[in-house]
Amino acid sequence: MLHQIKLPFLFSTLLCIAFTQNACAKPQTDSSFKSSYQSFIPKNWKVLEKTQGDLNQDGQADLALIIEDTNPENLVANAGVGNHVLNTNKRKLLILFKQESGYQLAASNTTLPNEGDVESPCLADPLGESEALSIQKGVLRVHLYYWLSCGSWYVTNHTYTFRYQNNAFKLIGYDVDDFHRASGESTALSINFLTGKVKTTTDENEFAEQTQPAKVQWSTLKHRYALKFEQVQFNQPQEFK
Template sequence: MTLAVALLLATGLAFAESPTRFEHWVPSGWKLISSATGDLNQDGADDAVLVVEEVSAENLFENDGFGPPVLNLNPRRLIILFNTQDGYQEFITRDNLLPSEHNQEVPCLEDPLLGEGGISIERGRIIVELGTWLSCGSYGVSRQTFTFRLESEQFRLIGYDYSAFSRNSGEMTETSVNYLTEQKKTITGGNMFEETTPSALWSRIAEPHHFYLEDISLDCHSRNSPGCNWYR
């Protein structure tokens, strides 16, 4: 598949997510790839969270190794809209928050957001799920769930959940962090394929801090990366 064909295919999917409803908020040269609605500020009206992705051939790279033939590294942007008497109004726009569809360093990685995760609004909270599933190089499968709640005109990270298992051994681990209570729960000893007795360990967060959607990154592999000091 050539880069030109890949770009045409990507552009053809630009309006898969209800274009007329949110098209005003999709920048020129971008496409809407995901949306969720729900009341975020407790005013009784459904607000919206959009994920848009740039459509540029400059961010498509041919891949001669394992993984897809073309890697889509187009950046993604998260947009939060509040529903007012005058219609939707932009509240937050965030770049450098979400991973792209592909990763040049890990070409076998499936799309962390649309392939294995997603964005939703539940009980007035924004839920972002990112998954890790590789078609080569690793048997590991993992899922991260981030929960944000509106506090004082900012969306605070109040919960982080991480689960992982091995597709060959079945071994499982889980971690759950509550940033409101500053408690962390770690479960080890589980197995997908056999009966086990997992053990749970409770601890305090080593460095309590408030983290906000406005200034963190969710595409983290090290707490030393910019915006990743929340990282476990």
């Protein structure tokens, strides 16, 4: 009879103590959660591009943002060929998960190319004139465009494809297409990192009166890649073997 009284009393006492400690504990603040997406934008930065869509299959409209610093000290005068003023302000790419009462920072990357390049002043803004971000069917794509007004005839497009899996955004696809504005030659490379397959499409002359069928070759990557969003160097040439 004595044991039957003591055990419930002890349990109730411990429960009461635990409740009191939780009630008195200070609320935890999470710097990766904010009530609005604007709160993730640092002072004197601006939004260059924004797109939304469900990225983690919870039915919420998540966001992907490209933001840029606006420091006037990073506007560099150029007396040579190309643009007269080069905007070398840094850029960031943010992925935000929509929550019931705000947004959670899911991933970020600080390697996007700047609008202007001191070493290549003829280079147009790699974000291009069309959308640099897109979300479709739970997949995020980042599009970069390389066109030079002097020094090269090539126009190159890069597309990075990411999908949220195993609590991280993984690079599942990479596409590059080159077009020579003088010769009309074009080459397209498409890599599927899930299968390791590589598709290479070559067209010898798009300007020819009688176009020939494009040549398609398939190959397999020698190495396996499992790059996360944060690991991708958007401002560096990519080479996968």
